[in-house]
Amino acid sequence: MSRDSYDEQLDRLTGVLAVMSRDASAAIRRASTALLEVDRGAAETVLAEDAVLDARRAEVEAMIPEVLVRHQPVASDLRLVVCALRIAGALERMGDLAVHVAKVALRRHPVGVVPEPAMPVMTALAEAAARVADKSAVVLATRDRLDAMQLGLDDDEVDAAQERLLSLLVSGWPYGVESAIDLALLGRYYERYADHAVNVSRQVVYLVTGTIRL
Amino acid sequence: MSRDSYDEQLDRLTGVLAVMSRDASAAIRRASTALLEVDRGAAETVLAEDAVLDARRAEVEAMIPEVLVRHQPVASDLRLVVCALRIAGALERMGDLAVHVAKVALRRHPVGVVPEPAMPVMTALAEAAARVADKSAVVLATRDRLDAMQLGLDDDEVDAAQERLLSLLVSGWPYGVESAIDLALLGRYYERYADHAVNVSRQVVYLVTGTIRL
Structure with missing residues (x-):
């Protein structure tokens, strides 16, 4: 087994994670649209598409044995395994939290659940959470440590909005x-969503540097 | 490397998971005592001991590469890796949720946060969640599928109490x-705690049977 084909497998693995990451971002944006614009279609899309994230997590988990069996893994490869599983788990969970938001959004449809005075802060919360997710997708692609550090600051904005x-x-x-x-509860869902996004970027940094602290 | 020593490594791995499982149960019981009996000492113990669960999760993750590097893993061994990492993650998270409960318990100390009319339902919720955790510890030890199925019923009690x-x-x-x-929010913490406990037992069943559904 050549190193190339090992790299191909890793590329495929990180490719699935990148797709999951985009899906998890899209899910929270749609859920926020459902919530803030009282958009039933958006909520239903979030609910329907969550199965894709679940399936992709399973796909990642199924790829790991293949990667390991076909190669004599060294320590850094094995770190990748732990990280990939954690990242896939976090991204799946982000999808679940978007589903929670979408379900609350539907609760009193066609009446909205966010009264006018809470609109500004809820919008800020939704935007900050989506920003953290988008940036964690970038970190997943670039593996840039400075991008990852920046993400901690965006997460502070989520916490502040909450x-x-x-x-x-x-x-x-x-x-x-x-x-x-x-x-x-919506505040809690967004906060947890963003926490998972931060965790994704932490795992990426760990993968690259071998240390977990940002 | 003999098969025996591989089994020894697995025993050590499942041993750490079993200890984590007991710690996660102890944490929610103490947090519930803090909450329902307005016991500051219990809350502070939960906060202080959470680092042990975090460390044990890291220990499990550190053991995985060792298991894999020293052996030519077959598919069922690799399933164990995925399961062990998920279980360790779920147990660590259960500890975090016990910390959340303990922090709410301290919020207005020495005044309690659970008014009298909510005591019965909160007590039921706390007991049901602890029961799920205890049973998931049993499943981890026995790997018994019927025990695992029973656990789903207990989780229904948690959801009903919530x-x-x-x-x-x-x-x-x-x-x-x-x-x-x-x-x-307390209701949500207990619900999530129990969900993670159910997930632990699901992983155990998956490990034993190769299928994830209970």
Whole structure:
């Protein structure tokens, strides 16, 4: 087995991860459209397409044995295995969280779930989360450590927006407890989504440098 | 390299997973004590001990290359790798969720965060989640498929308790929005915790049977 064909296998593996990464970004953007523009079609697309991310994760997991069996792996190859599995897991989970957002968006359709006063902060949260996902897709492609570090700052914006959302909800929210709970859970979904995106880039850096800290 | 020493390595690997599993169960029980009995010491123990689960996950990940490099792995061995990494990841995450519960428990200390009317359902939720975790530890030890199936039923109890909690919160909750958000997020943490425990047992069944459905 030539090194070339090993590299081909790795290219295929990272290729699937790159596609998953784009799908996970598309999912949160669509889910946010569903949520903020009360768009049922967008929500239903998120729900329908999630199976693709699930299948791709399974595909990655199925590729690993092939890579390992056909080659005498060295330590850095094995690091790739651990990283690829973690990345695939994180990207699948990001899809699940986009599904959660889409489901909340449909909950009172055709009435929206985000009252006007929460629109700015929810929009900021959605945009910050999508930005983190997009950048983690870039990191996956470039394996650039500085890109990965930048991503931590974007994640701080997600956390800050989530904090602002919670502050808004606990300062005399006039839309009732059910609405507050929906929005708090949405905040949590976006936060977790972004955390997973950060984790993807952490794994990439680990893969490249052998150390996990950004 | 004899087969025996390979088995020894696998025993060590599954041994670490078993210890992680017990730690993850202990963590949610302590976090629930912190929450329901307003016990600061219990909460602080959960926070302090979480690093042990993190370290053990890293230990599992570090063992994998060793197992693979020293042996010519066959397909079933490689399945073990994927499963072990998923299980370690799920158990670490269960510890994180116990930390989230413990942090909420401390939020208004020495005042508790669970008002009296929510005590029964929160207690049910905490107990059901701990039960799922305990049973998933058993599945990890016995690799028994029937035990694993039973676990799905216990998880249904977690989901049902979470639903009851949300119903309570949206039917004229008199303790304010902040309290409702705290409890809704707690419900989410317990639900996720139990989901991860179910995932652990799914991985075990997959490992034994080669199919993922319970």
